[in-house]
Amino acid sequence: MPLIPIEKRRRGIYILPNLFTTAALFAGFYAIVQAMNQRFEYAAVAIFIAMVLDGLDGRVARLTHTQSAFGAEYDSLSDMVSFGAAPALVMYEWALKDLGKLGWVAAFIYCAGAALRLARFNTNVDTVDKRFFQGLPSPAAAALIAGMVWVVIDNGLTGDEVTGPAIALTVFAGLSMVSNVLFWSGKDINLRRSVPFIVVIAVVLGFALISSYPPGVLFALFLAYAASGYVIWAWRWIRRRRGAGRNRETPVERVDPLEDEPTDRQ
Secondary structure (H helix, E strand, O other): OOOOOOOOOOOOOOHHHHHHHHHHHHHHHHHHHHHHOOOHHHHHHHHHHHHHHHHHHHHHHHHOOOOOHHHHHHHHHHHHHHHHHHHHHHHHHHHHHHHOHHHHHHHHHHHHHHHHHHHHHHHHOOOOOOOEEEOOOHHHHHHHHHHHHHHHHHOOOOHHHHHHHHHHHHHHHHHHHOOOOEEEOOOOOOOOOOOOHHHHHHHHHHHHHHHHOHHHHHHHHHHHHHHHHHHHHHHHHHHHHHHHHHHHHOOOOOOOHHHHOOOOOO
């Protein structure tokens, strides 16, 4: 009886996590379109929506055991659009366009920083400490850009009135993404573990605080997060300097070289 060949299983694509990734990609593309139409507030909100969706796709994939190499690559490409190209173009159209060469160079520094950050993350994902990110995460950098745009517009100002802070924040975010400064990742938080009741109250208060003034609170939170990495770096540097100073001040017992000389000279 002839053997029936076994059909090779076709490689499929998990639909659920990739739906969130596609939605995040759409939000980033929508932000670019709205920036071209001079509707910068909508563009800033779209970037924040992309952040939420980007945070969900990975967790959904892990919870449903639908991780795949395709999903990881697709997520990186989506992040480049939503957190690399979109914030750079939004900031350029909003505040940097009239600065000429300086404006587009600043926007390119941010865009290139996001690309390098994502490439380094993909190559070092299995070798770095999961508790920390090496360099500012691209979603947090995008939140700095979008948060500033949203806050300034909400206060009745235009991008032309804040070109100095805008270019400084853009370059800072771009360089922070490719720095070696460590930022807390939050991946050590176990959502399945029980927590004290006070934690639930803190979460509720956090949502209430954000809802009271979303532009200002979100921008302040991500600005504090961006500064936290440098604060921790400075604290560790000071500790190392103090430790080195104490080692130098520790008295070392000096040995008389005459005592070590041999008594029988040959």
